[in-house]
Amino acid sequence: MKENAVPEAVIKRLPRYYRYLDELLQKNINRISSGKLSELLGFTASQIRQDLNCFGGFGQQGYGYNVEMLYKKIGAILGLDCGYKAIIIGAGYLGHALACYGGFKKRGFSVIGIFDINSEIIGTEIGDLTVSDYSDIDSFIDEKRPDIAMLTVPKTAANDIAVHLTDKGIKALWNFAYADLSLPDDVAVENVHLSDSLMNLSYRLTDMKTKGETK
Amino acid sequence: MKENAVPEAVIKRLPRYYRYLDELLQKNINRISSGKLSELLGFTASQIRQDLNCFGGFGQQGYGYNVEMLYKKIGAILGLDCGYKAIIIGAGYLGHALACYGGFKKRGFSVIGIFDINSEIIGTEIGDLTVSDYSDIDSFIDEKRPDIAMLTVPKTAANDIAVHLTDKGIKALWNFAYADLSLPDDVAVENVHLSDSLMNLSYRLTDMKTKGETK
């Protein structure tokens, strides 16, 4: 029952397993070997067996893996069956996009509130949510106990808000602000630094061009 | 002049260097040692020296690094001085968010067009751009020669659009659709799979909770 110290690299791959297993399920494929998964995912068969074995023997020699069982197991490992409730802080375009995206719901997350400080936005409707005043956040958290806060606020405001939310007991932050948050380490922070991602793309584009010239 | 095979891990760290060097510049700090950078960035001093040396000797023994010079060098390595032009395909909330975000401009990118197929959206204004009809994309590309396409379209449409754009000569795709694109390998693709990111956060939250119980 105690599966300690799963390598970070393995965790990063789990969502990808989950997505492709979902696709297999939808095609009514209920059995798969590490070799076939390898073709599909682009990981080596060896790596796949190694990865899955971090969590226990999910397969069967001579047979392979049961797709549905594997899908459920990985979902459970990822915590997708916990029914985590999320709030969005910042109702700009990005906040809107997150509120409207259906894919999260499909993976077991629910967005139960969206907040802003702009009085022109407060009260407007986004899907089935109404934008609330951020100054009401404390009582909301006390009542509804959200698990995850999605931060789509300007980077200057991000750290103060993050500190406040974690003081109120929120243990997971999905941070879209282009800033690093300073928080106690019993808080999970996942940064989505879009500028970093774009610069990475830019590097590779530039690198390809120079290699093309050299050739 | 030929600095081959820079490790992927180093590239991933470059945007972070760039961001913190920018902050140092804004504080008028123009000299920094790997030790100080280490405190700031959370990389080890050793790693920082190793990283920077992939591109040549930017520092000076007994002195450290010149912040402005380093900032410019890293910017150049990332291709930020190339003045890359981008188009956004998909003018939903996410497309809007990207179009309105000022941070890309600051890093040398310009968004020169935004496209959609929804006739209700076509013609509306987003910042200083007007949403164009995606069916006009070919002539636009021929005329304006954008370098990067940002894909914020439904996952079912993503691959076809990606293939079309790369056929038209676009060599870099920033893909926000939750799908993997099948493209020739002279095309740079950077995926932003937000669901993966959220599941990663979910894993860590879940993992923390179980560890808390065990303790």
Next chain:
DNA sequence: TAGATTGTTAATCGATTAACAATC
């Protein structure tokens, strides 16, 4: 010159791949 700090080599660590015995 003496002190500081890089550039660079060597040692360590972790992750990936290969191989194969176990077993369904």
Next chain:
DNA sequence: TAGATTGTTAATCGATTAACAATC
């Protein structure tokens, strides 16, 4: 049983860290 495919150990590879001579 024979064939397939896992679970797992060992080998390889790459990335990080430590150490220190070079040198500003």
